[in-house]
Amino acid sequence: MEKWLIEVRHSLDEAIAKATGGSIPLQNLYMLAPIMYSEAHKMRNEKLLQEMIDASDDQVAADVSLDAKSKEQYKFHFVSSYLFCFVVAGKIEEMQYDRIMDYVCERLDLFEDDHDHD
Numbered sequence: 001m002e003k004w005l006i007e008v009r010h011s012l013d014e015a016i017a018k019a020t021g022g023s024i025p026l027q028n029l030y031m032l033a034p035i036m037y038s039e040a041h042k043m044r045n046e047k048l049l050q051e052m053i054d055a056s057d058d059q060v061a062a063d064v065s066l067d068a069k070s071k072e073q074y075k076f077h078f079v080s081s082y083l084f085c086f087v088v089a090g091k092i093e094e095m096q097y098d099r100i101m102d103y104v105c106e107r108l109d110l111f112e113d114d115h116d117h118d
Contacts, residue, residue, distance in 0.1 A: 001103045008079050008104050011036050015078055026074040030060050033081035043089070052088045056081035076110040 015032045018024065024032070034052035043049065060077050063070045070077075083100055086092045092100070104110075 001100065004083070004100045005104055005107055007040075008082060009108060011040065011082050012075060012078055012108075016075075027071050029074040030056050030077040030081040033078055034085055037082055037085035037089075041089075048089060052085045055084055055088050059084060072112055073110070075108075075112075076105070079104060079108070079110055 011033075015029050015036060016026070018032060019026055019029050031053075033056055034049055037043065037052065038049050059081060060071075063077070080101060083097055083104070087094055087097050
């Protein structure tokens with residue numbers, strides 16, 4: 001599990017650096033997740049990349065439809081989207097994704113303080 005934490009932390013730091021150095025609003029950080037996954041894992045499959053992009057969009061849209069303020073939780077959405085790319089790519093099952101997300105959420109501060117995430 002530690003390898004997931006290391007990869008996620010590195011990817012999140014890199015995404016935040018890209019966003020703050022460019023013109024990407026932090027609320028849209030999750031949009032970088034599939035691209036960063038494909039770069040990190042040398043994936044060149046455009047169709048699979050589009051599936052990852054669509055899955056990330058759907059995942060965030062579903063969360064925001066339940067709680068509009070969740071859009072502010074850009075770190076969580078990025079990590080969730082990044083890890084879900086492994087599911088879309090067939091590298092892990094959804095149950096494993098859930099366990100990894102739990103592990104990562106317990107060890108990284110992914111939520112902004114002004115939002116109730118219980």
